[in-house]
Amino acid sequence: MKYASLLVPGFSSAGQPVRARIESATRTGIPEFRISGIPPARARDMAERIQCAFQMSGLRPGHKNIVVHIEGNLDAYFLEELDLPVAACVLGALGYELHGTEEGSSYLGKLLLSGHIRPLPDLIRYLVAARMLGIESLLANGSEMDTRSLSAYYRLASPGKNGHGENSADPGRSMARGRIVLCLRDLLRFSTAPPPIQPEYSDFLKAKSHGRTDGEKAPDLVVDAVPERDAHSHGQILHSFLSLNSDGDSASLPYSRFVLRAAVAAAGARHSLLCLGPPGCGKTTLAGLIYALLPPMDESELKRIFLSSFYEIEGPGRIARPFRRPHHSATRVALVGGGTPVRAGEVTLANDGLLLLDELGEFRRDVLQALREPMDSGEVHISRGHHREALPARFWLVGTANGCPCGQLGSSRRCQCTAQMVRQYRVRMLGALQDRMSIELIMESENERCDLNSVETWYNSLIGIQEDRWRQEARKAEEGRNTHHTGRFNAELPVGRCQFAGLEAEKRFQMETEGWTNRKRNGIRRLARSMADMSGAAEIQMEHMLEALRYAGLTESIVTSPENGKAPWQSD
Template sequence: MSLCLVQSRALVGLEAAAVTVEVHLANGLPNFMLVGLADTEVKEARERVRSALLNSGLAFPHNKRITVNLAPADLPKDSGRFDLPIALGILAASGQIDAARLAGHEFAGELSLSGELRPVRGALATSLALHAGRITTRLVLPPASAEEAALVPGAHVVRARHLLDVVRQFLPEGSAAPEEGADGWTRLAASAPSFGADYPDLADVKGQAGARRALEIAAAGGHSVLMVGPPGSGKSMLAQRFAGLLPPMTVGEALESAAVASLAGRFSLQHWAQRPTCAPHHSASAVALVGGGSPPRPGEISLAHHGVLFLDELPEFPRTALEALREPLETGRITIARAARRSEFPARFQLVAAMNPCPCGWLGSGRTCRCTPEQVARYQGRLSGPLLDRIDLHVEVPALGPAELLDAPAGEATRPVQARCIAARERAMRRQGKGNHALQGGEIDVHGALAQHAGDFLRHAAARLGWSARSTHRVLKVARTIADLADSAVVEVVHVAEAVQYRRVLPALH
């Protein structure tokens, strides 16, 4: 048989589009041509496949004109994931394996020159896309990639270590099998690892009662936080412990988070069901934060999906990068549009940001600040009003004195704080079916449940402080969360008053 079709998948965003690898052998001037909008790393498969076949003791049709088409032709293909299906297509077209037995299987894997199979990125994303589309097929993947794909419930995954391990399964009737390798073809049961999530303990933080309370409110209601304080006051330490206050991940959340990490090649089984904390450097570009490239890749906001995005030294980030966060903070998704294709990535993260009050960092800390008022205003003015408007909690983190730092007892541990946050979230879910941060429009009026005096207080504060409609609604959402933490069905004046304190404007922007 001179023509063979082998099934595989290409990743475009989180979508796993079907790709048919068509291999045709014909008489003529010997050549190996690969077509179908293939990237450079895909075209290099010609040399890897040729060497892998020869070094595995298999025949390569040197005297044939080999044409490989990756269909559909308008779908971009990248990475070395098509090495294995191309090799199998050549073997089937040249009669060395039975092409009919390849039906019902999909293959992905990069080949080494010796025929060993190497992992490919996005295996979990591929398996999750097949599960979502209710597509029943058997995925044949290299080690590490197969373990990823097997995390999806109901997945049919086979791990193959070498090209010969795959070839042995599809030999024609009556053929002599190649030499066997140990544990080369293994069906993996769909199951999740039992690793427990491990986060730094909040008990390590001494003092900072105000900041700890703000993080508890943020975790209970899904709110974003901006911490302002001098260097060494504990902002980064608090942010690194924030993920431990969030509820344990559900299986669905863990799969979504892991699929994005797999797409970027960052997934590790040891981090299964652990909420990510992404902390990009302040020199990161807008593309690094929100994603981009061709084909589009996820950025830090998508890698922080169902986790925490920590932006330290917030005013030092490029203005374009910060402004790009505005839409994902509202929608929980990011859409990357290119001329040929449009990709959408999830980005439902909690923003925790930190900054110094001035360029030198010592404004209001008791130490001498060298900055002029104009420098302070210019530094704080790097954060636009619309971005600050979308951050629910603004909290000051003061410097601790030596006596307080050395003599204070350990703070409250993460576990009891997390329990209070989970209880508050459950109250919100029973009442409205979603977190307080996700309330929109009329839902805020229905579920806000303001007492009369609390409503009067909020209207007076909004008028005096000149808040926008968004700011007023965000204060109401925070007050609703504070009431949930207090197990109060009605939002009282005391809850609104505490929420108003967290809606502070940076001093230089008054």
């Protein structure tokens, strides 16, 4: 009996990287090919594909009884990609010498009946996962899109700065080395086993079958020359946004200064934003502006985004963050994850990106309340009997909704709602979620505009100060002087780092927020820190605290105007 084993990278049903182990044993006996460890129907299909690929490639196992066992908590949709590693493991047990048998190497890909290997979808995702699992080299078939993805990754990760402000090392430390194999015969080295029998190919297959001779090493997956990474400029992104969403004035944005400072704070410091207003006032367009303003990614974020496979390549060398926009009919499982087997929800698919909940008032209440734990911890914990998953859920949250049930509150049209109806609408829509919304923005139909240069100045100041603070804390953590390393953005700062300058500002804050929850108060402190950073101030002054208070608790005063004749400005 001969035995061979192999470790391969894969993904669980929840999208998390997991390691699978493949074992193969051959013995003399009745010819049979049995695969265990996966559902019987999939095992039969895999065995048929591998046997056909062997025969078409001239590889004859002879009169052998072959047993294969696959162990690992793998997604059912991923099992087809195990054809190549199972075939390689069987060939190793049969005595063939293969490329990729050295320690730290593995295989991945689905075999076609002709013996060719199908290009692996999202190859770069598997390269990152392989490196995380300790695999340094992965033999698979790639596509042109994979080359573009690698080019973009190397452009963003290699010449720039990492999260600690240091020069990044070789991006290969973040992903495994990809080696291209086009067909099963490309795996073969010189073999001490009997030479394979040449298959009877048709003329078409002869012309396209094997591009390399036996023994020729599988080449690495290479990318084009990578240019130096330019400084991340959001000015160009803003102008692109304006060309699609403005009336031709590229020097200003169609929002007031009050609205745009809230948008910059939400995008640059990861503050959650709730935007209320009548239809057509620009709520959804503002969410698109916030997405265009999301900060540049560091190397760790790039890895997580590639693992999710929900990224887009926008031109040479630019990888966009995820932008998820679930419909208001989405269920709780669709939003936060769950099911059997466990699947990632929208909050996980939006990890390190933007989650836009448009028409927030139309979502079911239980769906919205399920966001409370992910917004606090940045994770979703799902338990299903013996199976448990902890899924990442660190995202930018933007919610938009009408200001009242009829939707006309804040517009020039007459609102048909009473103050009690508006209050019930708000409570049903938000509930306990309101404490977790750092910015509550009331938009009206207006004709104000704000200079684009001001927006860029606020944004660059906010991002620059946060990055400096992040680098200093990371350096202290590496030196052992700071055991409580905080997050990258102001929304993740400890409250102790967001104290006001002067006793007068603190007293005013306590008076203005009397009766509010500690969570809401802490959110206002962090928002005031962002306002100070946008102004270039080292300390949080009274003006920054008052500005943050303007964005907090605004929905407490949502009532219909006296012009509508339905209710006074004061609440009941």
